[in-house]
Amino acid sequence: MILLTKDEAYTLMKKVLAYSKADECEVNLSGTNSSNVRYARNAVSTSGTVSQYQLVVSSAFGKKSGIATINEFDDASLEKVVRRSEELAQLAPENPEYVSILGPQTYAEPVTYVQATAAITPKMRADAVAQSLQVAKDSKAVAAGFLEDNNGFSAMMNSKGLFAYNTSTNTNFSVTVRTEDSKGSGYATRGYNDVTRLNTKSATQIAAEKAVKSATAKAIEPGKYTVILEPAAAAVLLENIFFNMDARQADEGRSFLSKAGGTTRLGEKLVDERVTIYSDPLNPDLPTSTWNGDGRPQEKITWIEKGVIKNLTYSRYWAEKKGVKAIPGPDAAIMEGGTKTLEELIAGTKKGVLVTRLWYIRTVDPQSLLLTGLTRDGTFYIENGKIQYPIKNFRFNESPVIMLNNLEELGKVERTVSVESNVNYLLPPMKIRDFTFSSLSDAV
Amino acid sequence: MKRRDFIHLTGMGAGAMMMPFSSFANSVDPARFLDQLLDVQQKKALADAALNTAKSLGATYTDVRIGRYLNQFVTTREKKVQNIINTESFGVGVRVIVNGTWGFAASNNVTTDGLKKATERAVAIAKANSKFQKEPVKLAATPSYGEVSWKTPIVKNGFEVPVKEKVDLLLNANAKAMEKGANFVNSIIFLVNEQKYFASSEGSYIDQDVHRTWPNFNVNAVDRASGQFKSRPAFSAPVGMGYEYLDGKAEDKIQGPGGITLYNKSYDIVEDAAMAAEQVKQMIAAKSVEPGKYDLVLEPSHLWLTIHESVGHPTELDRVLGYEANYAGTSFLTLDKWQTKKFNFGSKQVNIVADKTQVGSLGAVGYDDEGVKCKKWDLIKDGILVNYQAIRDQVNIIGQKESHGCCYSQGWSDVQFQRMANVSLQPGKEQLTPQQMIAGVEKGIYIVKDGSFSIDQQRYNFQFGGVLFFEIKNGKIEGMLKDVAYQANTQDFWNSCVQVCDERDYRMNGAFNDGKGQPSQSNAVSHGSATARFNGVNVINTGRTI
Numbered sequence: 003m004i005l006l007t008k009d010e011a012y013t014l015m016k017k018v019l020a021y022s023k024a025d026e027c028e029v030n031l032s033g034t035n036s037s038n039v040r041y042a043r044n045a046v047s048t049s050g051t052v053s054q055y056q057l058v059v060s061s062a063f064g065k066k067s068g069i070a071t072i073n074e075f076d077d078a079s080l081e082k083v084v085r086r087s088e089e090l091a092q093l094a095p096e097n098p099e100y101v102s103i104l105g106p107q108t109y110a111e112p113v114t115y116v117q118a119t120a121a122i123t124p125k126m127r128a129d130a131v132a133q134s135l136q137v138a139k140d141s142k143a144v145a146a147g148f149l150e151d152n153n154g155f156s157a158m159m160n161s162k163g164l165f166a167y168n169t170s171t172n173t174n175f176s177v178t179v180r181t182e183d184s185k186g187s188g189y190a191t192r193g194y195n196d197v198t199r200l201n202t203k204s205a206t207q208i209a210a211e212k213a214v215k216s217a218t219a220k221a222i223e224p225g226k227y228t229v230i231l232e233p234a235a236a237a238v239l240l241e242n243i244f245f246n247m248d249a250r251q252a253d254e255g256r257s258f259l260s261k262a263g264g265t266t267r268l269g270e271k272l273v274d275e276r277v278t279i280y281s282d283p284l285n286p287d288l289p290t291s292t293w294n295g296d297g298r299p300q301e302k303i304t305w306i307e308k309g310v311i312k313n314l315t316y317s318r319y320w321a322e323k324k325g326v327k328a329i330p331g332p333d334a335a336i337m338e339g340g341t342k343t344l345e346e347l348i349a350g351t352k353k354g355v356l357v358t359r360l361w362y363i364r365t366v367d368p369q370s371l372l373l374t375g376l377t378r379d380g381t382f383y384i385e386n387g388k389i390q391y392p393i394k395n396f397r398f399n400e401s402p403v404i405m406l407n408n409l410e411e412l413g414k415v416e417r418t419v420s421v422e423s424n425v426n427y428l429l430p431p432m433k434i435r436d437f438t439f440s441s442l443s444d445a446v
Numbered sequence: 447m448k449r450r451d452f453i454h455l456t457g458m459g460a461g462a463m464m465m466p467f468s469s470f471a472n473s474v475d476p477a478r479f480l481d482q483l484l485d486v487q488q489k490k491a492l493a494d495a496a497l498n499t500a501k502s503l504g505a506t507y508t509d510v511r512i513g514r515y516l517n518q519f520v521t522t523r524e525k526k527v528q529n530i531i532n533t534e535s536f537g538v539g540v541r542v543i544v545n546g547t548w549g550f551a552a553s554n555n556v557t558t559d560g561l562k563k564a565t566e567r568a569v570a571i572a573k574a575n576s577k578f579q580k581e582p583v584k585l586a587a588t589p590s591y592g593e594v595s596w597k598t599p600i601v602k603n604g605f606e607v608p609v610k611e612k613v614d615l616l617l618n619a620n621a622k623a624m625e626k627g628a629n630f631v632n633s634i635i636f637l638v639n640e641q642k643y644f645a646s647s648e649g650s651y652i653d654q655d656v657h658r659t660w661p662n663f664n665v666n667a668v669d670r671a672s673g674q675f676k677s678r679p680a681f682s683a684p685v686g687m688g689y690e691y692l693d694g695k696a697e698d699k700i701q702g703p704g705g706i707t708l709y710n711k712s713y714d715i716v717e718d719a720a721m722a723a724e725q726v727k728q729m730i731a732a733k734s735v736e737p738g739k740y741d742l743v744l745e746p747s748h749l750w751l752t753i754h755e756s757v758g759h760p761t762e763l764d765r766v767l768g769y770e771a772n773y774a775g776t777s778f779l780t781l782d783k784w785q786t787k788k789f790n791f792g793s794k795q796v797n798i799v800a801d802k803t804q805v806g807s808l809g810a811v812g813y814d815d816e817g818v819k820c821k822k823w824d825l826i827k828d829g830i831l832v833n834y835q836a837i838r839d840q841v842n843i844i845g846q847k848e849s850h851g852c853c854y855s856q857g858w859s860d861v862q863f864q865r866m867a868n869v870s871l872q873p874g875k876e877q878l879t880p881q882q883m884i885a886g887v888e889k890g891i892y893i894v895k896d897g898s899f900s901i902d903q904q905r906y907n908f909q910f911g912g913v914l915f916f917e918i919k920n921g922k923i924e925g926m927l928k929d930v931a932y933q934a935n936t937q938d939f940w941n942s943c944v945q946v947c948d949e950r951d952y953r954m955n956g957a958f959n960d961g962k963g964q965p966s967q968s969n970a971v972s973h974g975s976a977t978a979r980f981n982g983v984n985v986i987n988t989g990r991t992i
Binding site: 043045047050093147150176180368375376397440444 | 526527530531548550552554571574575578579580609613629630668671672673675677767768769770771772773775776778859861899901902903905906907911931964965984986988989990991992
């Protein structure tokens with residue numbers, strides 16, 4: 003059930019603005035119900051439900067601004083939070099980068115709310131977990147997993163007449179299945195706005211199958227290999243590109259998008275021409291909010307088109323300074339793919355390594371976007387179009403930019419979740435040549 | 447808090463520092479920080495109401511945590527103040543055992559009625575979860591302490607220091623860095639105060655006032671012609687101290703090898719910012735490392751993170767048992783290795799202790815979040831694995847009768863669980879300075895301050911970067927290197943430890959934001975060591991062109 007309807011949110015925020023005495027005032031209001039069940043060693047370990055509201059008031063006098071928040075909505079509390087934000091604004095030093103609030107905007111109707119997800123009951127959660135546990139028991143394996151769902155609304159209004167409201171639902175599921183002797187491990191993760199698409203049983207079956215098949219792994223020499231990255235493995239590498247598209251960082255010379263001589267790579271071809279990456283808040287398979295936290299509309303934006311950097315993200319301050327459109331950072335990203343299934347990509351591979359998941363990704367060098375991390379939960383050697391045997395895990399050192407220049411083939415796009423950031427993406431599995439594995443790990 | 451949110455909050459971008467937020471934190475006027483919301487007797491009366499409710503509903507054990515969590519962040523960039531954020535989070539968490547099963551509920555309604563309702567919910571959750579329980583919870587006995595209190599031994603409460611003083615200090619540090627040729631500088635002062643009241647059905651009523659302080663900066667240099675850029679973070683440590691940490695006393699300054707200045711129990715941010723600006727330009731101009739085997743001389747501001755990842759985490763018993771298999775990972779230090787009493791974790795030089803009492807550390811408290819008095823214990827003794835880190839419902843699994851006292855929750859709304867204590871390498875017994883250590887190295891690298899880090903889910907294979915890398919040739923420092931990272935297997939690495947400097951060189955560093963659990967919780971923890979030498983470690987070159 004949604005905590006506040008559009009009308010209720012509108013009325014509440016109007017009341018807040020009526021208390022304002024500042025030059026500018028902006029109100030952000032949100033409410034979320036979150037529930038989760040955690041399990042390990044084939045038994046539930048913890049579960050919880052949290053409901054949370056937050057009202058954030060920003061007041062500004064000239065270029066001095068202050069923020070105050072509250073989670074009580076009686077009249078006295080509402081007036082108090084407005085006064086407090088005004089007091090903090092008066093005390094604050096002038097911010098030369100303060101940008102005046104936006105006027106009314108037009109937003110597309112969001113498609114982020116699914117009633118079935120908002121209507122999940124504790125019994126449905128327990129049943130979903132029980133199905134996952136049953137698969138583990140049937141496979142004589144040990145499962146640890148986490149199921150969470152949330153529903154909520156967010157709204158904003160300001161003294162220049164802007165109003166925005168959105169409702170959303172989401173569910174994320176992840177499970178690690180290990181063989182009883184701890185020699186094999188498999189993983190699966192799923193994310194949806196619509197819980198009716200979630201099948202914890204089939205996801206756990208995939209994890210259990212990987213656990214069984216990855217046991218008794220052989221060591222092969224580290225070095226450069228052709229790899230097939232499943233979407234969950236690709237996500238944790240590619241998102242480092244998405245998170246570092248900020249124009250100011252690039253203009254200031256401290257980004258992988260900065261270039262020798264003081265310019266940036268905007269408008270230049272940086273990766274293979276088969277790479278096109280965009281964001282689209284109305285994509286039915288990955289819907290996101292149609293506005294961002296400062297009220298800017300979220301639109302369909304192409305970030306990389308046929309290998310060329312087409313757009314960067316801008317703060318409103320930096321866009322104003324540069325005289326360009328202030329495009330906000332997206333909430334998710336979509337990469338165009340091909341038509342082949344993962345199995346078909348494997349079938350077309352003479353020698354290579356199938357990577358199902360990557361772990362502990364950290365930036366080694368922000369200049370080249372060199373990342374390190376390890377494979378886990380099922381790494382397999384491919385020869386003559388077939389998976390031959392499981393192999394021991396590797397540490398890699400690779401840049402997603404170099405990787406997308408070494409692209410061989412893209413498969414069919416599917417929705418996946420980053421285990422590092424929890425952000426959802428639509429990504430294809432991808433075949434990459436000369437991927438750099440630098441050492442072996444004994445971890446299972 | 448996710449890394450992305452933080453970057454958005456502070457606009458610090460690459461190399462940004464992370465900070466945790468307590469849940470339900472509200473922004474407040476800093477003057478409010480000095481108010482006392484409830485006195486100890488009011489808290490006791492509220493807690494007793496919850497304890498009685500739980501007992502009447504069939505709970506065999508109950509603990510109540512009334513918590514007030516205060517944070518202040520002052521962030522600046524060059525000549526500008528970016529953000530002054532003051533937050534307060536106040537509420538109560540109630541944990542019960544019913545039918546041998548844990549139940550937990552929390553509320554921000556800190557009234558008798560609010561506590562009773564939270565207790566009823568905790569009991570209901572325990573009853574519902576008991577259907578899935580295979581074995582009843584077994585709690586190790588702990589004494590009843592009665593009404594006691596503990597306070598971080600601070601000299602200056604950072605929350606009483608005017609914001610303007612903090613802003614001026616940071617802007618002064620920024621100005622010094624810019625004067626010395628930095629292109630950009632971001633700086634922050636981050637203060638934490640946890641006011642925690644704990645009461646249990648076993649008769650302990652514990653009032654604690656915990657303080658933590660963290661000044662930090664990133665000084666950046668950009669060579670526009672070549673397109674290279676580097677960042678040098680502050681040589682400060684996050685500490686369990688008050689604002690006195692920023693006094694920068696002369697006796698706490700250490701002249702280290704390679705002409706660098708290091709800091710012990712207090713920190714001079716202005717001096718360090720000026721030094722950072724000079725060093726960050728040298729970092730760009732440094733020679734790219736030749737990959738191969740080197741003897742590494744690791745300074746405490748670097749080694750703490752290697753200790754944290756490769757010793758702190760694998761000795762956590764919940765990881766060993768599989769409770770973190772789906773998130774933080776498991777551990778290579780399985781029970782069978784410990785049971786042999788011979789598992790050779792490291793060389794004879796390697797003595798590692800866990801300690802929740804160390805003065806000035808981030809993890810120091812009087813009592814943990816389930817009312818156990820804190821202590822110090824051995825994890826690795828003369829190179830052998832001798833113990834784990836475990837709490838009341840775990841120690842029976844390793845045949846012990848006493849909890850180690852390392853249970854922690856990041857806030858009142860999160861359930862407490864086993865978290866890492868301060869885990870530290872003990873100094874060497876023979877007199878040895880870092881300069882003397884370096885004099886004995888033929889081909890090596892001296893590494894200062896932590897950089898990039900990554901380790902596998904069972905803590906075997908790791909890779910660490912750093913900030914400053916000095917080439918050692920025939921016992922002498924030759925100059926700076928760049929593109930350095932070392933890779934090793936944990937057991938091989940600790941067995942390659944041949945020397946540890948003596949206690950005069952012992953210093954702590956640490957993390958404000960160690961993550962574990964689903965939903966994830968943050969823990970603050972320190973790690974001490976003296977400079978240590980590791981022979982024949984594999985060094986790779988991380989330079990790439992795109």
